[in-house]
Structures are given as structure tokens and as C-alpha cells.
Amino acid sequence: MTKTTRIGNPKKYDGYKSFQYLEEGKDYQPYKLAKEIDRVPAYTYPVSEEEEEKVQDILGKEHIVSMHEHTFICPEDVSEIFEFRRQGRDWTAFEALSRSGLDVIFENFMDGTAMITSQAGWKWSDVIHDIGIRYSDIAHQDMVIKAERIDDLYRAKKEGKIAFVSSLEAATMIENELDRLDVLYGLGVRCMGIAYSEANQLGAGLREPSDGGLTVFGKQAVERMNKLGITIDVSHCGDQTALDTIETSTKPVSITHVGARSLWKTNRMKPDEVIKACAEKGGVIAIEAAPHTTLTHNHPSHSIESFMEHFEYVANLVGIDHVAFGPDTLFGDHVQLHSVFARQLSIGSSHKGPAFDKVEYVKGLENPAECFPNIARWLVKHGYGEEAIRKVMGQNILRLLEETWAK
Template sequence: MQNAKEKYGVKAKPTYDGYKSYQYLDAGVDYKEYELAKEIARVEPYVYEVSDEQEKLVQKIIEDEYIVSLHEHTFITPANIDSIFEFRRQGRDWTGYEGLSVSGLDIVFENYMDGTAFITSNAGWKWNDVLHDLGTRYSDFAHQDMVIRAERIDDLYRAKKEGKIAFVTSLESATQIENEIDRVDVLYGFGVRVMGIAYSEANALGSGLREKNDSGLTVFGHKVVERMNKLGMTIDVSHCGDQTARDVIAASNKPIFITHVGARALWDISRLKPDDVLKACAEKGGVIGIEAAPHTTLTHNHPDHSIESVMEHFEYVVNLCGIDHVAFGLDTLYGDHVGLHHAFAGALSIKSAHAGPQFEEVEYVKGLENPTEAYQNVIRWLVKHGYSQEDIRKVMGRNVLRVLEETWAK
């Protein structure tokens, strides 16, 4: 672990003992073994440049404050990304424990890979496949001591005290419930605490962001919003169409999240949200997480996707909505994220969601390549650009915790 600390600067979680996913099973006997991408230094590690004094403050913030990712996929892709469909079909994902141990993160809204749970279908979002995906990852979590499943507020606070990382089980869409509202309760029972209304395609609840005709939240969608409010499951509209997002915000009697997004005013693609949706979320008390998946949060000032373009979106949303309503859901993973997007372009409608201004493709987002380096570099950027420790405390975690205090069952 010393090598990883030297590369990234953050002390490893004391509860990490070197565990690797499924080491309690026999590779080649209990599952097919794949060569996985590197968690540490898949590409040259990037440390955002700050002074020695600023770096001391960065490390103090990581040590003292709650560092929260509002949206992440902490799985490790296969080294050969061309094998991803076969890899996903076995229904077993590996978690980047080593990388997470030196990430500085205390709370991760883990979204697994349920949209690509291709065990029985290439379309994804099948009920049994989603439950299989959750159960298999939970089995792995149960065999190690660093990651804990967070189902109540107290779990979030105790994780940091115990040197652990709290995973909040999140799903990007409710597509898998079909027209069965009690499945929301079942998912809650499986530990799901945040759920999106729709992904790119429309479902029984409302429209996704790729639909040309967004008719808004359906009657069934209104019932699901009401049920989620009653259960204490926080709502996400990151992948909803604009009108559906507006309707959800209006229908919910509690604040919501837009967990991973940017400002369409800076880069005109449907994957990002217009000002009125961002402001409506904030006015209802919600929080907007800034996105960094490759080729999303670009800007005309920074058309090569990097930490600078992402942070331009951050400052725009802060100026629009206020510092109390912004956080980071950088949407990173361990492996070739760009290659993954190419592989899933059809299945996840990525191409249509990114249609807009022309841009030069990058191999990875410089400074935000994976969960290990991303959140430390954001803190470095904030420190270097003169943000107060109180404002950093808010955007790195406290804003998110406030919404959960209001939305989760006590």
C-alpha cells in the first residue's frame, strides 16, 4: 500500500487488509477468471498541483470532513474491454477495494452496473438480473471489513469513525419495477436508498433523456414518487427527460438529487440539465452532483474533457443555485471508461445522449480518471481556487448529508 500512498498522497483506510473480490472462491472453478484493469495507475497518476501548505490543508480536509461521492461505479472493468459483454453476462463484478482504500472517500453512492446486468437480456434493467447483481456484490462485501452497506443515517457517520467506507446502494432507474409498485418496497428491503425514475428510454414512470417527446411523469410515476417519499428512498432525476424531471421535483414532498449532471447552458447536450431544472431542484432543497464521465461536462472554454471543464460546470451551478445545493457525483470507475462507452453505446443510448457540439475525444478525463484520484483532486482544485473550508465542507459532503437527513427514514 505504500506505493499507492506515494502516488496519490492519501493514507490507506486502516481497515483495508489487501482483500480482493471473491478471494473466498476458487478462480477457474467457481467463476471464469478475467484479467482486470489496474486500480492503481492504469494511466499515469495525476495530482492537481498545489503548494505544500495547500496540500497540508487538503489532507486535513480529507482527514476531518466527510468526503462523499454522490454517484460512482467502483467496479473494475476487464483489461480487454472487448470482453465486457461476456464479462457482464456472468453476473459477477469486482470492486476496486485497493483503489478505494487510498481515495479519501468516506461515503460512496454506489450504482453497481444494473443497467448492464445482461445475464438474461442485452437490454438490461431486468428485475431478476438487478437482484442478482445486488446479491452477488453484497456477498462479496460480507467477506471484507472496509466497505459497509449504509441503510440508516447512523451508518454514514460511524463509517468514518471506524476507518471504513459507507456504500449507499443506488439504482439509476426504476425501469426494473415495471408496473409493480410494491417492488419499490422490495428494493428498499434489499438496501436501495436512492433510485432514478428513468434512464435514457421511457418506462412506465416517465421519459428518459433520449426521448424526442417527453410527456412527463405518468400517473404510475406519481404513485412511485409518493411511495419513495413514504419509504425514505431518495429520488434521482439525472437521466430523466426535462419535463419528467420538472414533474418529479414538483410531485415530491421531499428534496431530491440530480446525482450526476452538468449545465446544458455550458454544453448543449441532452445528458446535461437546463437552468430551470437545476434551479427547481435547488429551490426544493435538493442537491446537484457534478458529473465527470468522459465527454459529458465539456465546455467551450475547455473542450478537452479534464478537471478544468468539470470545475467550470461546478462554478456555473454554484452561481446559479447556491453553494448549499451542489456536490460531486463524478461517475468514475476502474478501467477504460471511454472504451466502455464505445462498447455500450447502443445498449445505453450513450451516443444519442451526447449528440451536440463537436469535440475531440480524450482517452480519459485528466485529473478525474478513477475514484482514487478524482475526489482528492477536486479538493485540491477548490483549495487552490480560494474556496473556504466551510464551503469545501458543504460541497464535499455536508450538503448531501443534509438531504439524506430530510429524506431517509429515521
């Protein structure tokens, strides 16, 4: 393939690096961070010159939305992650994001690993600290904006910027305090999961051996999130808790990063019953690419092909109007990060399943900057039409937010 001379959807990046307004060694402890660009060999999904022109046109004119990412940069030496996280200060890969083609990113911070005061994550004070520090950094630059209203999502593209939708993967930190949802909304949170791997006051996570479904308090929390305008996510919920949440909510519910259990039998994937229930309520199912998740028996080595097999399965199951992408990637050695955090994040118990080929990284889907141009290339290469691509690359998610956010 001949490289294009044009970059679709360029952003107005001025060279800002995280916390450059502070003094290294005085205001914070420095760590050598992973490369945000070309950490691994760059990979471009193979297409013709004509197809690449279509890809760049799509990136240029459509709203490109990722429903689940972590845009922070890991330490180069991943074994330093515990002490790095205890500092409570995460770097954002602004330069790489400027090349990503993305207009809207659901930013999920790293609160399952927020370990300022605890080794277990998800503590209220740590989550507030995490959100505040990240947005203090973001407030010192102009390319990324907080998305708090629908207009912000559309304004970002017009202005050559990226809208961050503040998201949390679980509501564990609210404990039994409903009003904490209001506090988080006031800080900008617009998407929230019910539970992570472990059960909490709202319901069961996907690692639990039994799932009693959404609790009474969980139902109250769902009602409050509906009233506030917080999009609900059930990606990490147990199956019954997910079904109860979908039934209880008066608004559509999302599964922001997931695959189909019919293709790969692990708890991390969702069964057809949950996927169908989500779609029938008007929700969106976004396909994830975190290492060793969306595998298939046709592609037991994680790649863009296995990832897109999950996409096509879900699209065929519930229709093109209910599927999108939430790759769930970050900047750094994601595979090694999973190994280091296997116990804290319950990865081992939630990913048990068939044998698979371990990869060092998922080629073509290695980080948030690489995913969407390659997804667009795959869709164009495989004959998807303009309207279908428009929907799955952003419009389905935007429609969901129109229905779930406060007007």
C-alpha cells in the same frame, strides 16, 4: 509540488480482493481485469506544499461523499464486457478505494448493463442478482459497509471504513409493481432514478424525442419512494419528467451526476430551469466527470477544468448549499466502455451536441480513487474557504439524506 508524507483519511484495508473465498476456474470464469491502481499515469493537481497540507487536513476531518460512482473493475480487454457481464459477477476495487479519501460512496452497480438474461439490461431478476452478488462479496470483508441508516454514514468515518449507499440509476425494473420498491428498499437500496435513457412506466428518459412527463404510475412511485425513504434521482430523466418529479415529491430530489446545459448543449446536461427547481425544493445537484460529458466551450477537451467550470456555474446559479460531486467513474477504460456500450446505453443519442476533442481518459478524474483528492486540491487552489469546501465535499449530501431517508 513536493509530495506529502501524510495520507489524509486512510482506511483500514486488510488486502482483501473480490471473491478470494471462491476458487477461480471452478466457481467462476476468470477474466484479466484492468489495473485498479495506476492504469494510466497518476495525476496530482498542482498545489503548493502548504495547500497540500490543507487538502490532507480536509480529507482527514471532513466527511467526503461521492453522490455517484461505479466501483467495479472492467476487463482489461473491454471487448470482453458482454460475456463478462453475462456471468453476473462484478469485482470491487477495494484496494484503490482505500486510498480514495472517500467516506461515503453512492454505489450504482452496473444494472444498465446487467445482461444475464437480456441484452437490454434493467431486468428485475438480473438487478436482484447483481445486488446480491456484490453484497455477498462485500460481506466477506470489513472495509466497506452497507449504509442503510443515517448513523451508518457517520460510523464509517469513525471506524476507518467506507459506507456504500446502494443506488440504482432507473426504476425500470419495477415495471408496474409498486411493491418492488419495498423489496429493493429491503435489500438496501436508498437512492433511485426515475428513468434512464429510454422511457419506462414512470416517465421519459433523456433520449426520447418527446417527453410527456411523469406518468400516473410514476407519481405513485414517487409517493412510495418518499414513504420508504429512498432518495430520488432525476439525472437521466427528460426535462419535463424531471420537473414533474421535483414538483410531485414531498421531499427534496437529487440530480446525482450532471452538468449545466447552458455550458454544453447536450441532452445529458440539465437546463437552468431544472437545476433551479431542484435547488428550490432543497435538492442537491452533483457534478459528473464521466468522459466527454461536462465539457465547455472554454474547455472542449474534457479535464478537471471543464468539470469545475460546471461546478462553479451551478454554484453561482443556485448557491453553494445545493451543489456537490458525483463523478460517475469506474476502474478501467471508461472511454472504450462507452464505445462498446453506445447502443445499449443510448450514449450516442443522448450526447449529441457541439464538436469536442476526444480524450483517452479524463486526467485527474480517471477513477473513483483519484477524483476527490484532486477536487479538494482544485478548491483549495482557487481560494474556496473551509466552510464552502465542507459543504460541497459532503455536508450538502448528508443534509439531503437527513431529509429524505426514513428516521
